[in-house]
Each structure stands twice: as C-alpha cells, then as structure tokens.
Amino acid sequence: MKNHQNQLQYNQNIQSITVSLDGTIIDTDTNLFSWKSGTSIYDAHPFFEILKSFIEDDDPNNAEFNLPCIHFENDGDERICDVSIQIDSKQVLITFFDYSDKYIELNGIAQQRNESILITKELELKNQYLLEKEEFKNSFIANINHEIRTPLTSILGFIEVLQKTSLSFEQEELARIIQRDSQHLHALIDDMIDISKIESGKLKIVEERFTFSDLVDGLHESYSKIAEERGIRFETYVDPNIQEYLIGDRMRVYQILNNLLNNAFKFTEEGKIGLSITKNYQRTNKLSINFKIEDTGMGILEEHLDQIFDRFTRFSKDLQISGTGLGLAIVKSLVDKLNGEIKVESEPEKGTTFNIKLPFKFEVTKPTPERKKKKYTLPETKKRFRVLLVEDEETTQYLVMKILITHGSFYVDLAINGEEAIKAIERRNYDLVLMDLRMSKVDGYQATHMIRNNYGDEVISKVPIIGFTANTNETERDKCFRAGMDDFITKPFKREELIYKITKQIAKKAAD
Amino acid sequence: MKLSKKVVLLGHFGVGKTSLFRRFIENEFSEEYKVTLGVQIKKKVIQLPDGRELSMIIWDTEGHSNSVEDTRKSYLLGSHAFIYVFDLTREDTYKNLNQDLAYLKETYNKVIIKTIGNKVDLVSEKIAVKNLKELNIPFDCLTSAKTNKNVKNFFLDLAEEITK
Ligand SMILES: Nc1nc2c(ncn2[C@@H]2O[C@H](COP(=O)(O)OP(=O)(O)OP(=O)(O)O)[C@@H](O)[C@H]2O)c(=O)[nH]1
Ligand SMILES: [Mg+2]
Numbered sequence: 138m139k140n141h142q143n144q145l146q147y148n149q150n151i152q153s154i155t156v157s158l159d160g161t162i163i164d165t166d167t168n169l170f171s172w173k174s175g176t177s178i179y180d181a182h183p184f185f186e187i188l189k190s191f192i193e194d195d196d197p198n199n200a201e202f203n204l205p206c207i208h209f210e211n212d213g214d215e216r217i218c219d220v221s222i223q224i225d226s227k228q229v230l231i232t233f234f235d236y237s238d239k240y241i242e243l244n245g246i247a248q249q250r251n252e253s254i255l256i257t258k259e260l261e262l263k264n265q266y267l268l269e270k271e272e273f274k275n276s277f278i279a280n281i282n283h284e285i286r287t288p289l290t291s292i293l294g295f296i297e298v299l300q301k302t303s304l305s306f307e308q309e310e311l312a313r314i315i316q317r318d319s320q321h322l323h324a325l326i327d328d329m330i331d332i333s334k335i336e337s338g339k340l341k342i343v344e345e346r347f348t349f350s351d352l353v354d355g356l357h358e359s360y361s362k363i364a365e366e367r368g369i370r371f372e373t374y375v376d377p378n379i380q381e382y383l384i385g386d387r388m389r390v391y392q393i394l395n396n397l398l399n400n401a402f403k404f405t406e407e408g409k410i411g412l413s414i415t416k417n418y419q420r421t422n423k424l425s426i427n428f429k430i431e432d433t434g435m436g437i438l439e440e441h442l443d444q445i446f447d448r449f450t451r452f453s454k455d456l457q458i459s460g461t462g463l464g465l466a467i468v469k470s471l472v473d474k475l476n477g478e479i480k481v482e483s484e485p486e487k488g489t490t491f492n493i494k495l496p497f498k499f500e501v502t503k504p505t506p507e508r509k510k511k512k513y514t515l516p517e518t519k520k521r522f523r524v525l526l527v528e529d530e531e532t533t534q535y536l537v538m539k540i541l542i543t544h545g546s547f548y549v550d551l552a553i554n555g556e557e558a559i560k561a562i563e564r565r566n567y568d569l570v571l572m573d574l575r576m577s578k579v580d581g582y583q584a585t586h587m588i589r590n591n592y593g594d595e596v597i598s599k600v601p602i603i604g605f606t607a608n609t610n611e612t613e614r615d616k617c618f619r620a621g622m623d624d625f626i627t628k629p630f631k632r633e634e635l636i637y638k639i640t641k642q643i644a645k646k647a648a649d
Numbered sequence: 650m651k652l653s654k655k656v657v658l659l660g661h662f663g664v665g666k667t668s669l670f671r672r673f674i675e676n677e678f679s680e681e682y683k684v685t686l687g688v689q690i691k692k693k694v695i696q697l698p699d700g701r702e703l704s705m706i707i708w709d710t711e712g713h714s715n716s717v718e719d720t721r722k723s724y725l726l727g728s729h730a731f732i733y734v735f736d737l738t739r740e741d742t743y744k745n746l747n748q749d750l751a752y753l754k755e756t757y758n759k760v761i762i763k764t765i766g767n768k769v770d771l772v773s774e775k776i777a778v779k780n781l782k783e784l785n786i787p788f789d790c791l792t793s794a795k796t797n798k799n800v801k802n803f804f805l806d807l808a809e810e811i812t813k
Contacts (some may be wrong), residue, residue, distance in 0.1 A: 183692035186653050186706045189729030204723045206687025206711075217687060244686040247711075251662045251684050254714075258739055 150235040154178070155228050158192055160185070163228065169218070169235050171213050178231075178496040182209055184220075185231075191224060200224040206240055209233075217241070278333040285326055286607040290629035291532030292319050297632055298539050323629065328463040331392075335470040341611060342474055346500065347387040349379060353390070353414065360398055360410075367402070370409040378417045378592045379426060384498040389471050394428060396464045397491050401432035408433030408488070417494060422501055426492045436485040445481060515546055516647035522568040523548045524639065527584065528605065529576045533628070537571060540632050547639075555579025559587060566596050568643055572622070573605045574613070581605075582620040589621035601642035653704040654811045655727055659753075660734035661742035662712030665767040667684050668794035669734065670709040673804050678795055688724050695808045703808050717749040726740060729811045730761040735786075737766045737777050743786050750787070761811055766791045769798060 152169040156162055160177045172178070178185045184207060191202060204223040209216050216242040218233040304312060333338040357373045364371035394412070401410045410432045417425035437445060446469035453613045472479045477495040488588060515522065524547050528534050541547040550565070552558040554576045562570070570588070574581035585602050592598040604617040604625035617625040623642050626635060658666040667685050673675050674693050688710045695703045708728075713719040725731070731753060735743035743795070746764065753762055764786075767779065770793040781788055792799040 182690070183706045184690045184705075186655065186692075187706070187727050189653070190655070194727070202723060202726070204688075205721065208687065208689040240686055244684060247662075247686060248684045251712075251714075255663050255682070258741075262738070365680065 152233045152234075152235075154231045156188070156231060157228055160188065169216055169233055170209065184209070188222070188229060191222065192229070207234075226481045235627075245629060274333070276486045278329055280392055282326060282330055282607070286628055287530065288532070289319060289323060289326070290607070291530075291536055293323065293629045294536040294540075294632075298536070300542075301543070325463070328467060329524075331467050332463055332470070332616065335467070335474065340474060342386045342389065344384050344498070345387060346382055348381060348382050349383045350375070350381065352387055352391055352394075353412075356398060356412065358396055360402065360412075363402055369402075369405060369407060372409065372411045374411070374413040374415075376414060378416050379414065380424070380499040382500060384500065385495070386475065389475060392494060393468050393471050393493065393495075394430070396468045397430045397493075400464055401430055401489070404489070405432045405434035422497060422498050423496060425494055425496050428491075428495065430493075431488065432490075433488040436487055436489055437481075437483040438485055439483075442481060442483060446479075511641075513637070513644040515640050515643055518647065519568075521546055521548050522643055523550065523565070525550050525552060525558060525561055526571045527552045527555065527570060527576070527581070528573040529553045530573070533573070533605070537635070540635055541639075555581065555584030555587075558584050562588060562597055562600070567600055568646070570602045571605060571626075571639075572599055572602050574617070575607075582616060585620040585622055599646070601646050603638055603642060618621065651704060652701055653706060654729040655706045655707040655708065656730045656732060657710060657725060657728050658732050659710060659717055659733060660712055661736065661739070662714055664712060664734045664736040664739070664742050665794045665807060666712060666734050667709050669732075669765070669767065669792065669800060670707055671796045672797060672800050675709065676797075678797075680795075684744070687711055688721075689779065693804075695805065697808060697812060701731060703812055705788060705804070705808060706795075716745065716752075718752055725757060725760075728757065728760050730763065731757070732807070733762065733764045734767050735764070736769050737772045737791065740810065743781075744784070746786050761807075763789045763803075763807060765789065765803065767794060769793045770796045 139464070149168055151434060152166055154162055154165040154172065156178045160179045162172060162174050162176055162178055162181075164174055165172060170181070171182045178188065187204075191200060200223070200364050202224075203219065204222070205219040207218055207220050209218060215237070216233075216235050217237045218235050221232045221234070221635060223230045223232075243600060255630050293316070296312055296319065299312050300309070300316075331340070353375055354371060357371075360371050398412065399411070403465055408600060411430070413429045413431070415427050415429075421426075446465050472493060472495070478496075480492045481489065482492075483489040487526050526534065526541075526549055528537065528551070538549050541549050550561055550567075552561045556579045558570070558572070559579070561567075570583060572581040579587075581604055587606070588600065588602065589598055601624075602622045604620075604622045606617070606625055607628045614625060623645075624638050627637055658670060660666055663682060663772065667683070667689075668678055670689075670691065671679075674691050688708050690706060690708050693705045695705055697703055708718055708724060710724050716751065733746070733749065734751070735746060743766070750762060750764070753760070765782065766788045769777065769791040774791060777791065790803045792798050792803060794800060
C-alpha cells in the first residue's frame with residue numbers, strides 16, 4: 138500500500154491520505170487539499186463521515202469503496218474528484234483523483250440536456266393552459282350567444298312592429314337607427330359565433346349539390362341594388378364553362394363572397410366594383426374556381442396588407458364605415474377550411490383586389506334540376522287557422538302573437554310550457570304548433586316527442602310543429618328533426634320568414 | 650460520541666433537491682437552475698428537542714432522468730434516510746414513484762424513506778393533493794424551496810425521527 142502511495146504522490150491531480158481508524162490523518166501529500174497530518178479527517182469535510190459507517194459496518198480486512206464525482210471545496214475553489222477508500226485492520230487509505238475538467242465539461246452537457254427538456258415541458262404546459270383558455274372562451278361565446286340572441290329577437294321584432302304603426306318623421310328616423318344598430322349587433326354576434334366555431338374546430342364543412350348560378354345571381358341581385366343607390370357600378374362575370382351544378386359548401390362560399398363584397402362596397406365611394414368568376418382547371422370530377430373581387434376604393438397601405446386577415450383589424454379611422462372587424466378574419470379561416478387560397482393586392486387611393494381559389498366537385502352525369510324555393514299559399518278550406526304558441530318568454534310571445542294576429546289568417550293560443558301545451562292540444566284541434574325548445578318543466582323536444590308518440594288521434598299526432606331556437610348549430614337542428622319537428626326557426630327571425638314557414642307547413646299538411 | 654446521520658436527497662433532475670438543500674442549510678434560494686453533477690455534501694447541526702445535537706450530513710445527488718436505480722449505488726451506502734423529491738408541476742417526476750419506492754425499500758430495508766412534493770408555490774395545493782391521491786402517490790410533505798414553505802419543519806421532523 139505504501140508503495141502505491143509513493144507512486145501517486147508525483148501526479149499533480151492525485152492526492153493520497155492515510156487515516157487511522159479513529160479518523161486522525163497519519164500521512165498526506167498536499168497536491169489537491171491542504172489538510173494536515175495530526176488533525177481529524179472528520180473536521181476536513183462532511184464527506185468523511187461516511188468512513189464511520191464503513192469502518193463500523195464492514196469486514197475491515199478487505200474493504201474498498203469507490204465514489205465518483207464528489208464535490209469538495211478548497212479555499213473557495215471547487216474540485217470534483219473520484220474518491221477511492223481502502224480499509225484494512227489498521228488504517229484507511231483515501232485517494233483523490235481530480236477530474237474537475239472532465240466533470241465541468243460533462244456538467245455543461247447535462248445542463249443543456251436538462252434545460253432543454255424542462256423548457257419543452259414548460260412550453261407544453263403553457264400551450265395546454267392557452268388551449269384550455271381558448272376552449273373556455275369559445276364555449277363561453279357559444280353559451281352567451283343564447284342569452285344575447287333572445288332579447289335581440291324581441292328588439293328586432295318590435296322595431297318591425299313599431300315601423301308598421303303611424304310614426305312621426307322623427308320617430309321613424311329613430312326607429313331606423315335602432316334597427317340599423319341592432320342589425321349590426323346581430324351581425325357581430327353571428328361573426329363571433331362563426332369565429333369561435335372555426336377556432337374550436339366545430340365548424341363542419343358540408344358537401345352539397347347546388348345551382349352555381351343561383352348563388353351568383355343572389356349576390357348580383359342584392360349588390361346591384363346597393364350599387365344603384367350608391368351611384369357606383371357593379372359588374373359580374375361568370376365563366377360559361379363552369380358547370381351548372383357544383384358540389385361544395387354553398388353557404389360558406391356565399392359567406393366568403395358576401396363578406397368580401399360587403400367590404401368592397403364599404404370602402405368604395407365611386408367607380409366600380411367587379412366580381413369575376415373563372416374556371417382555373419378541371420380534372421375528372423374536380424374543378425378549381427377563381428373568384429376575383431375588385432374595387433376602386435380607398436385601398437390598403439402595403440405595410441397593412443399582411444395584417445388585414447387578423448381579427449378586429451381596421452385601418453380606416455372613418456367611423457362612418459361600420460364593421461365588426463371580423464369579416465376578413467372569417468373569410469380567411471373559411472377559405473382555409475375549404476382548402477382554398479386567398480390573395481390580396483392593393484394600392485392606396487386606387488383600389489383593392491382579392492383573388493380566391495376554391496376547389497369544388499361536380500357530378501359527371503347530368504342531374505335533374507333542383508327545385509327553387511317554392512311559393513306556398515294557405516289552403517282555402519278555412520278563413521283562419523289555429524296556431525298554438527308554446528313559449529315562456531313574454532317578449533317572444535307578444536311578438537309572435539302580434540305578427541300572426543295582424544296577418545289576419547290566424548288565431549293564436551298560448552301555452553307557457555310543454556305540459557300546458559299537451560293539455561291545450563288535448564282540448565282543441567290545432568293547425569300548427571310553434572314550439573320553443575328551451576322551457577322549464579317539459580321542454581320542446583319532450584313535448585314534441587309526446588305529441589308524436591302518445592296519441593292514436595292523427596289530428597293530434599300529425600300536427601305540424603315548428604321549433605323555435607336561439608341556437609344556429611347543426612346539432613340543435615338535427616335534434617329538432619329527430620324529435621319529430623317539421624321545421625325550425627332561428628331567433629331572431631323576420632316576419633316574412635315566420636309567415637312563410639307557417640304557411641308552408643299548413644299547405645303541405647293540407648296537400649297530404 | 651457525536652450524533653451524526655446521513656441523509657440523501659434523491660429524485661428526478663430539476664425537481665429542486667439542490668434548492669431544498671441550500672434553503673435548509675444556508676437559507677438561500679436562486680431561480681437559476683444549475684445542474685448537480687455527482688454529489689455535493691454538507692453538514693447541518695440541528696438542536697434536537699431533547700437537548701442533543703445532531704450533525705445531519707446531507708448528500709445532494711445528481712437527479713436521474715428515468716428511475717432512481719440510475720443513481721450511483723455508492724452514494725447511498727451508510728444512509729439513515731432517503732428524501733425522494735418530486736416536482737408537483739411535472740408528472741414525469743412522480744408517475745413512477747411507487748416503483749422507485751419499492752426498489753429502495755427492498756434494497757435498503759433499514760433506511761427511512763420520505764417523499765416530498767416540491768414547488769408547491771406553483772400549483773394549487775388543493776388540486777395537487779387531489780391529483781396525487783387519485784394517482785395513489787404517497788407524500789409526506791409538500792414544500793417550496795422558493796417560499797420556504799415546510800422546508801425547515803420537514804428536516805427538523807426528520808431529524809427527530811432518525812435519532813429516535
Ligand atoms: N417556483 C419554484 N421553483 C423551484 C423550487 N425549487 C426549485 N425551483 C427551481 O427549479 C429549478 C431546479 O432546481 P434545483 O434545485 O437545481 O433542482 P435539482 O433537483 O437539484 O436538479 P438536479 O441537480 O439537476 O437534479 C431551479 O430553477 C430552481 O430555481 C420551488 O420550490 N419553487
Ligand atoms: Mg441539484
């Protein structure tokens with residue numbers, strides 16, 4: 138052992154110490170640490186406490202322990218050593234191998250590795266937190282939607298009713314302003330719902346067959362009117378090579394074009410707005426269509442171009458120009474959803490051009506033409522038809538009653554929940570039931586289910602039922618039909634829509 | 650003979666072993682993370698309620714990234730207690746706790762084992778406790794090296810327990 142110690146003494150990075158079994162340092166060099174012979178090793182560093190247990194516990198004749206990578210302080214410096222401990226019956230030999238350089242290098246590597254793992258974890262957590270927040274926000278919007286729509290229904294409805302009364306010029310003007318602002322609010326809510334649906338992935342793209350020219354004609358008709366009023370030109374061009382019937386999400390395409398045209402009209406004071414639709418290419422049953430919307434409006438500064446699809450972005454300080462600031466964000470999201478592309482070019486004072494490419498499918502065999510929105514008239518069997526209104530909100534009650542009674546062809550009875558509705562139906566024959574879906578006690582679905590299934594009398598079980606809902610989502614729509622309703626109306630609704638749907642159902646029933 | 654006991658801090662990397670060590674011994678804390686390589690050893694003299702004095706020799710080991718079995722065996726020799734620290738904000742650091750505990754109990758059957766959930770300042774204590782109970786994770790104490798919550802008491806209780 139002594140020999141071994143002597144050899145090691147000459148290496149700068151190695152120190153050897155001999156210690157008696159009671160812990161006194163017998164002999165040492167000072168290559169690494171300046172501990173002195175005659176002092177107790179236990180005062181040198183707490184590490185050496187371990188010797189006690191080694192000496193006590195182990196067979197002292199042949200025990201050897203190796204402990205790598207131990208940190209020792211030495212007059213403020215740190216040395217990282219591997220320590221070898223050999224114990225025999227008389228003494229302990231401790232050898233230190235200073236590998237500080239190697240360990241410091243390793244430490245750097247471990248630092249990087251651990252930190253990068255921790256950072257990824259942290260980002261994951263943050264992401265999760267953000268996702269949860271986003272989800273909460275979206276469901277919040279969807280829920281509050283109901284609460285906002287219901288009072289808005291009555292505001293919009295009552296304005297219509299109000300406008301039909303004799304108003305002074307000033308009152309008429311005020312009513313018009315209330316109507317305009319409420320409609321704006323309505324549009325904003327719709328936009329917010331769309332955005333939250335898109336972002337929460339709840340927006341479903343449907344593939345349906347539709348008449349392409351109808352879609353364009355609809356836009357042409359409504360915007361031509363506006364153009365005329367505003368004294369600007371509105372021109373549409375449709376490539377005659379585009380198929381008559383296309384398969385795609387008609388509603389969403391309409392929404393995109395409507396939003397962009399709306400925008401173009403908002404920012405154009407004079408000149409012309411053009412909608413030009415051309416075919417890009419066609420393969421087997423697929424085709425790509427280009428929609429170009431061009432205006433000669435105020436244009437957008439180049440530095441603003443890449444932000445125009447962000448939410449609530451408005452560059453115009455002109456408060457006369459109303460808008461939710463959500464329109465283009467929705468357009469962009471919808472185009473993405475439809476796997477399309479959108480590009481914008483603009484020059485201030487000259488105008489803006491949007492180019493959108495959207496994919497569609499078409500049927501290779503020629504289908505039978507689709508029916509247009511049919512006109513219905515009330516059958517002449519009766520002078521007045523009896524309608525049961527099942528609704529617990531006073532404002533909607535009043536609004537519907539007013540619309541139907543002023544129309545002149547209806548009697549209206551009122552039930553304030555499903556239970557009362559059932560009682561009323563058992564007492565009297567109705568030509569139609571208008572059923573709110575959310576009510577205390579028996580709700581609209583349950584009541585409909587009972588009417589459809591619990592009665593042998595077909596006058597009761599087959600009465601046309603139209604559901605009232607404040608929700609526009611597809612599940613609610615599906616639920617209405619599954620419960621056995623014939624149709625549904627989303628609040629807020631227009632007088633014409635209510636009358637149209639009631640007339641349609643009564644006419645269909647009479648034709649059966 | 651002076652009373653002296655060896656206590657080893659174990660657990661995944663980054664859970665706060667060094668921070669608890671520094672908080673208890675020097676009453677200091679740093680937000681900066683400096684990886685421990687190997688082991689550093691320090692002594693804290695503790696006054697026991699019965700008047701005796703204990704030198705607690707604390708070994709702050711390098712954290713493992715998978716299982717406690719990866720910790721160098723030589724560091725665990727002659728221990729009187731193990732403190733297994735996990736990070737309440739990282740499930741990875743405690744999801745295999747029961748396996749690790751089973752291994753330690755089997756291999757070092759005389760050693761007292763304590764488990765600590767650290768960084769309690771970053772989580773809601775209520776939710777954390779519920780979560781740990783659901784996952785069946787045993788813990789003796791929830792601590793924060795940052796706010797000094799429960800650190801001193803934990804070590805003092807441990808000191809009493811290992812000197813009984
Ligand atoms: N907020 C908070 N942060 C803590 C707490 N304890 C430790 N940290 C932080 O967590 C990081 C890691 O702490 P360390 O004490 O170095 O962790 P360790 O377990 O010693 O890590 P290794 O030595 O790699 O095994 C550091 O940035 C600390 O500041 C705590 O109680 N609360
Ligand atoms: Mg550490």
